[in-house]
Amino acid sequence: MSKATIERGLNAFREQMNAPIASFFSSCVNCGMCAEACLFYTETGDPKYTPINKLEPFRRVWEQEYTLWGKLKSLLGMSKPVTDELLEAWEPLVYDACTLCGRCSMVCPVGNDISYMIRRAREGFVAAGYAPEGIKGASRRAITIGSPMGVKYPALAAQIKHIEADTGLTIPVDVEGVDYMALLSSMEIMNFPEYMEALARIFKQAGVTWTISSEAFEATNSGIQIGSSDIARELVNRVVVAADKLKVKYVISPECGHAYTAIRWEGPNLIGRPYNFKVVHILELLDELRASGRLKTEGMEDDRLTFHDPCQIVRKGGVLEPPRNLLNMVASNFVDMQDPREMNWCCGGGGGVSANERAEELRIKVFKRKKSQLDELNVDTLVTACANCRLIIEEGLEEYRMEIPVVGLTEMIAEHLVDEKSE
Amino acid sequence: MDFLLWVRGPGFDIALVVFLIGILIRLLEVLILGRKPDHSEPRGAELGAGLRTLMTRTLPEQGSFKRSPFTVVGGYIWHIGFFITLFLFVPHIELINATLGLSWPGIASNLIDAVAAVTIVTLLAMLFSRLSHPVKQFLSGPEDYLTWLVTFLPMLTGYLAYHRMIDPYPLVLGLHILSVELLMVVFPFTKLMHAFTFIFARWYNGAMAGRRGVQS
Numbered sequence: 001m002s003k004a005t006i007e008r009g010l011n012a013f014r015e016q017m018n019a020p021i022a023s024f025f026s027s028c029v030n031c032g033m034c035a036e037a038c039l040f041y042t043e044t045g046d047p048k049y050t051p052i053n054k055l056e057p058f059r060r061v062w063e064q065e066y067t068l069w070g071k072l073k074s075l076l077g078m079s080k081p082v083t084d085e086l087l088e089a090w091e092p093l094v095y096d097a098c099t100l101c102g103r104c105s106m107v108c109p110v111g112n113d114i115s116y117m118i119r120r121a122r123e124g125f126v127a128a129g130y131a132p133e134g135i136k137g138a139s140r141r142a143i144t145i146g147s148p149m150g151v152k153y154p155a156l157a158a159q160i161k162h163i164e165a166d167t168g169l170t171i172p173v174d175v176e177g178v179d180y181m182a183l184l185s186s187m188e189i190m191n192f193p194e195y196m197e198a199l200a201r202i203f204k205q206a207g208v209t210w211t212i213s214s215e216a217f218e219a220t221n222s223g224i225q226i227g228s229s230d231i232a233r234e235l236v237n238r239v240v241v242a243a244d245k246l247k248v249k250y251v252i253s254p255e256c257g258h259a260y261t262a263i264r265w266e267g268p269n270l271i272g273r274p275y276n277f278k279v280v281h282i283l284e285l286l287d288e289l290r291a292s293g294r295l296k297t298e299g300m301e302d303d304r305l306t307f308h309d310p311c312q313i314v315r316k317g318g319v320l321e322p323p324r325n326l327l328n329m330v331a332s333n334f335v336d337m338q339d340p341r342e343m344n345w346c347c348g349g350g351g352g353v354s355a356n357e358r359a360e361e362l363r364i365k366v367f368k369r370k371k372s373q374l375d376e377l378n379v380d381t382l383v384t385a386c387a388n389c390r391l392i393i394e395e396g397l398e399e400y401r402m403e404i405p406v407v408g409l410t411e412m413i414a415e416h417l418v419d420e421k422s423e
Numbered sequence: 424m425d426f427l428l429w430v431r432g433p434g435f436d437i438a439l440v441v442f443l444i445g446i447l448i449r450l451l452e453v454l455i456l457g458r459k460p461d462h463s464e465p466r467g468a469e470l471g472a473g474l475r476t477l478m479t480r481t482l483p484e485q486g487s488f489k490r491s492p493f494t495v496v497g498g499y500i501w502h503i504g505f506f507i508t509l510f511l512f513v514p515h516i517e518l519i520n521a522t523l524g525l526s527w528p529g530i531a532s533n534l535i536d537a538v539a540a541v542t543i544v545t546l547l548a549m550l551f552s553r554l555s556h557p558v559k560q561f562l563s564g565p566e567d568y569l570t571w572l573v574t575f576l577p578m579l580t581g582y583l584a585y586h587r588m589i590d591p592y593p594l595v596l597g598l599h600i601l602s603v604e605l606l607m608v609v610f611p612f613t614k615l616m617h618a619f620t621f622i623f624a625r626w627y628n629g630a631m632a633g634r635r636g637v638q639s
């Protein structure tokens with residue numbers, strides 16, 4: 001990467017400018033309602049965390065360069081410039097205090113999609129050199145090693161070998177011509193290998209042909225989080241090359257929120273063309289298998305349990321019905337939190353916040369939102385479908401001394417698979 | 424009254440030209456930026472979802488209403504009150520008829536009077552809220568107060584003129600018209616433009632979410 005400078009930052013802001021963004025900036029009347037939709041404001045009461053305020057540097061670029069009045073003001077020396085100092089001051093607001101969860105975008109009365117703007121504003125910040133060390137490091141590792149957590153293929157191969165030995169299942173690697181290529185998040189490889197085992201068991205029962213690619217198994221995309229299209233494109237491209245090489249029809253996005261946004265929604269635009277394959281989220285695939293009768297489960301969880309909707313999969317991803325359809329298959333005592341589905345509150349660790357050590361204290365503080373949602377319900381178990389949400393929630397629960405086990409939905413389904421031998 | 428003649432004649436013409444050309448420039452400034460084609464495979468159609476969000480954002484999301492009841496209710500009252508006094512007061516309709524040849528029935532002037540009083544009080548309350556609510560106070564700059572002022576003045580001077588509270592009458596009527604001209608001139612260069620651009624903003628928001636299968 002060439003050296004980050006304020007000029008590069010300003011150019012990146014300019015490259016991101018488009019009609020939606022200009023409409024949004026033109027329409028904001030500073031009513032302040034977005035603050036009430038953002039957990040960083042509701043849990044701290046600090047007005048600087050008002051979502052639209054996080055966009056002040058980007059707003060200045062818009063006003064000064066894309067409006068007649070702003071250009072006149074600049075000529076007369078009446079406008080406040082966008083400087084290194086400004087970006088430095090705003091960096092914690094843009095990276096530590098926004099998870100790109102998109103809840104503010106659902107409530108703005110004039111219709112501003114604020115999280116869309118913040119995603120784009122990050123392009124300017126990172127190009128100018130203002131991004132947290134934690135996400136910079138993750139991005140560097142993703143590019144050089146292949147994974148933000150530094151997980152190389154041998155580590156995955158060891159986990160695969162381990163699972164195969166334990167269960168007698170086969171986890172196919174680099175098999176050409178199968179229907180599905182599964183992606184994994186580093187967190188699933190290292191912290192929650194149960195996910196891979198669950199896939200193997202479910203796909204075996206349902207007769208799904210699948211593989212993992214040894215060249216592109218990593219689903220997470222630090223480029224999306226840090227806001228660098230160049231990095232994001234490189235990471236998406238690895239998956240595209242591997243999927244084309246293995247001639248698969250589908251790529252499965254795992255239980256990871258931003259990975260889905262990256263590969264499903266941003267990916268084709270990053271590489272500038274549609275894919276030769278389709279992208280499905282694992283929950284979409286499981287729901288399809290359920291609907292076609294290929295996914296057979298037995299027994300019900302009778303624990304009182306709830307589902308945490310991962311923002312990028314549900315609100316920003318559109319996978320709305322599958323989680324509940326699947327839960328209803330295996331849980332008899334499922335309750336929704338207040339503000340469920342597309343209005344759910346973020347765990348506080350999305351959008352790169354969990355990779356940013358500087359944000360940790362704030363993240364724990366804003367977890368109070370999830371805590372109060374859970375306190376109202378008094379559940380035995382929390383189910384979710386994003387490894388990052390899962391880890392963040394586990395940490396939050398521990399911090400606030402709440403003993404609620406957190407389970408991935410795919411694993412829960414796998415645990416209820418009809419035992420083939422007993423049939 | 425030279426003053427009244429000027430605000431009714433050349434003053435109004437200038438304001439109207441600035442208003443119309445200004446709005447046209449501002450809308451073009453937004454639209455010419457366009458947006459790149461989206462290559463991702465859509466889950467839902469953009470058009471219908473965009474139009475739906477355009478309508479549904481008129482009502483607040485439930486949780487937001489509970490958290491910002493004053494902003495929501497106050498916002499409704501003064502916007503509706505402003506449009507009622509602007510478009511349903513018989514002398515205003517007559518003026519529009521004389522200029523554009525369009526006409527519609529008005530409502531009783533004592534009713535307009537009551538609506539105007541409520542709107543003025545609400546606008547004052549909104550200003551108080553902007554000055555005191557921590558978020559609004561934090562976000563607000565000179566433009567927010569300028570746009571409040573140029574919205575408030577036509578209401579106030581109209582009320583004073585209707586009740587003949589300033590003598591002579593042509594002076595207060597002239598001030599009323601001048602305040603409207605001020606509003607028209609300021610309009611295209613400030614966030615008052617939201618009155619038009621919210622249509623694009625809501626549509627884009629709804630369309631982009633609708634493409635992903637979410638009704639925003």
